[in-house]
Amino acid sequence: MNLNTSLKKIIRYVIKNKQKLSIIIAISGGQDSLYLIKLINDYLLKNRKYITVHYLYIDHQWTSKSLKHVKHLINYFTYYKYRLFIYQINNIPLSENYARQYRYKIIVQHSIKYKCQIIITGHNKTDKIETFLFNLLRGTGLNGATSLNIKTQLNPKLHIIRPLMSFNRYDLSWLCRKYYLPIWSDVTNYHYEIKRNRIRYELTQYLQNYFSSNLEKQILDFIQCISEDNEYIKQNTILLYYKSRHSKYIALYYTKIIKQHKALVKRMIQLWFYHNFTHIIPKTKLIKLIHIIYDHQIKYIKIPVHYLYINKYKNWLYISL
Numbered sequence: 001m002n003l004n005t006s007l008k009k010i011i012r013y014v015i016k017n018k019q020k021l022s023i024i025i026a027i028s029g030g031q032d033s034l035y036l037i038k039l040i041n042d043y044l045l046k047n048r049k050y051i052t053v054h055y056l057y058i059d060h061q062w063t064s065k066s067l068k069h070v071k072h073l074i075n076y077f078t079y080y081k082y083r084l085f086i087y088q089i090n091n092i093p094l095s096e097n098y099a100r101q102y103r104y105k106i107i108v109q110h111s112i113k114y115k116c117q118i119i120i121t122g123h124n125k126t127d128k129i130e131t132f133l134f135n136l137l138r139g140t141g142l143n144g145a146t147s148l149n150i151k152t153q154l155n156p157k158l159h160i161i162r163p164l165m166s167f168n169r170y171d172l173s174w175l176c177r178k179y180y181l182p183i184w185s186d187v188t189n190y191h192y193e194i195k196r197n198r199i200r201y202e203l204t205q206y207l208q209n210y211f212s213s214n215l216e217k218q219i220l221d222f223i224q225c226i227s228e229d230n231e232y233i234k235q236n237t238i239l240l241y242y243k244s245r246h247s248k249y250i251a252l253y254y255t256k257i258i259k260q261h262k263a264l265v266k267r268m269i270q271l272w273f274y275h276n277f278t279h280i281i282p283k284t285k286l287i288k289l290i291h292i293i294y295d296h297q298i299k300y301i302k303i304p305v306h307y308l309y310i311n312k313y314k315n316w317l318y319i320s321l
Helices: 005-016 031-044 066-080 096-113 125-137 169-178 195-210 215-244 262-277 283-294
Strands: 021-027 051-059 084-088 118-120 151-155 158-161 251-253 300-305 308-313 316-320
Touching (some): 021 031, 051 066, 096 118, 283 300, 283 308
Parallel strands (some): 021 051
Antiparallel strands (some): 300 308, 308 316
16 A cells, blocks of 8 residues: 555655645544554655654543553653654634634644644545535535545645545554554444534435445545536636736625626636635625625625625625725
8 A cells, every 4th residue: 555646756856856745634533533643654664864754633521531542652652763743722622613613723833833844644435434524414506525635735735635535444454454553443433412423323324325335436536527627626726716817906896706707706706815814705695795785776785704704896896895
């Protein structure tokens, strides 16, 4: 079993040009992350001169056994002389989605602090299916349905790479047994009040038993199809954004964009706001804004969004305080 092409290319480029590369590997102690540790270290064994690896664990302290889990990881990493960073969250998040966002925030902040260029996670093929179903039940769009990709660029200097996306959970379980890796069984993975666990152990099993025995392949094929469509829409959205924005100010020439399909207009306005303020316009506000843009009788209006105002005046949308 080997690393995927994206990560190999980056590592080979670094070694060839004798550059320094810092990598974060986000771990949990489960089978995914333990096999990922083995995979990365086997591949980087001869290249440590140019590559620094930071192993990062985030302890949510959800159970009374969290401390034992941390000690297990410390013992494992001390034995192999790996560098381990542990972040403990004192205020327990109330929702799965908030906890996930909090984890990514910590990982990104760590990467900025230590000037890391790559974040590697242990997400696999089964995680991709579960994420698709989880987001689908939350009423997601194309971006949410196709969010877990092999490679994601957060900014020009920081990428997330998921080398295990060609494996499912059963493959990884077999590989961990083959290499005698000390898996920590996290009891929170069996708590059914956590929606993702209910999807894993009930919904997918039900769909596989009563609707399709080949569920995994069919869902992955569907995700691949909509990923290609989504990529096409993204490229057109970016092109429309660059053609419609003001050259100096945070403004959009909306009379040009309303000639396009509403799907592109919605995405382009979200891109405009996020590009300038790194915030998403709430769905209700976005729908209201789209309605106002297409209503020619409304000449001027201002809509509060977060701590700002989006104004419609003459042919422009612009921001004010």
